[in-house]
Amino acid sequence: MMRKAVAVRRDEIVGAALRQIRVRGISGVRAADVARSLDVSTALVFYHFGTLEKLVIEAFRQAAENQLKKLDDELARGGPADERLRAVLALYQPSADDHHGNWPLWIEANAAAMRDSALKNVLQRLDLRWRDAVAALIDEGIRAGLFHCPDPRGAAWRLTALLDGLAVQVVARDGTVTADDRRRWVAAAMAHELRAAGDQEGR
Template sequence: MMRKAVAVRREEIVVAALQKIRDRGIAGVRAADIAKALDISTALIFYHFGTLEALIIEAFRQATETALATLRDELARGGPADTRLHAVLTLYGPTNPGHNWQLWIEAQAAAMRDHELRAVLQRLDQRWRDAVVTLITEGVKTGVFRCEDPRGAAWRLTSLLDGLAVQVVAQTGSVTADDCARWVGQAVEKELK
């Protein structure tokens, strides 16, 4: 049997770890379960990552990079600030299946006790908020928006989405996609018009 390249094997382990986190939460992830899913030994997991905690941090680091690449792609599209802001808020929002809110909510809870994970998540969170601030500021400069405090508006809008995400993910059925779209649209209107 041919051995896989180190980078390929590490990526497989990270992907399997992320899936286990989605399925069971961080507290329910065991190296043995990841190894079983990949038909490898747990020793191979520890060889590549040292500890289960290091693997989890790496898994979230990679998930963060994927999310930030999606954000960069959206920002690079160009166009009017209001159109781009709407697209970014939709991407960030809880009804976008690509955003992985279940994963991020799980990570936020774990980050209260893990400073490395907290740093990874803060980087992601700050980058999204910075993008919203930039788009609002751009819209103010071009006359599309009226807003005296772009940073405050960005925090209020993304915080609304954060709260709605908890409702959508943890309280299934309590808030619909239409509710989210309507409430975010109303908040944007109040903040920026």
């Protein structure tokens, strides 16, 4: 039987590692479990990645790249800045039941990143890319006369920080925050941060 191409095999191993992380958490992932799920040897996993730590970093790097591809696709759709901003913020936050989506990965990774500088760098790149995109859309909305916001960067960080906190509630708590809660609170935060250009009350 022909051996699989290196890139294909590496992608398979990375995908298996991500599935294991979702089920077991970072601390529970073992190379043997990744190998068993693919019906390959543990030696093959180490052949491609050297160490389990390098495999975990690569898994999160690829997950981050996939998220950034979705972000870039959304930004490229065109249309008014306010509509695109709402779409990007909707993409950023977890779904109603994201216990098996990407947010559990990011919560796990942020905890582990406090002790792993390589993982910290991966997450920081992802984090800054999202916040820069939100700030750029706010700037675009200001130039188009849609928003009045004296601090686009601060507004971007405050809005995404709110979504970060709500994501933890959705993923790590049971029923504390509903989808309707999130919609109302995010809409209220946007209204506060991004007043219509003609409404400068309190500014």
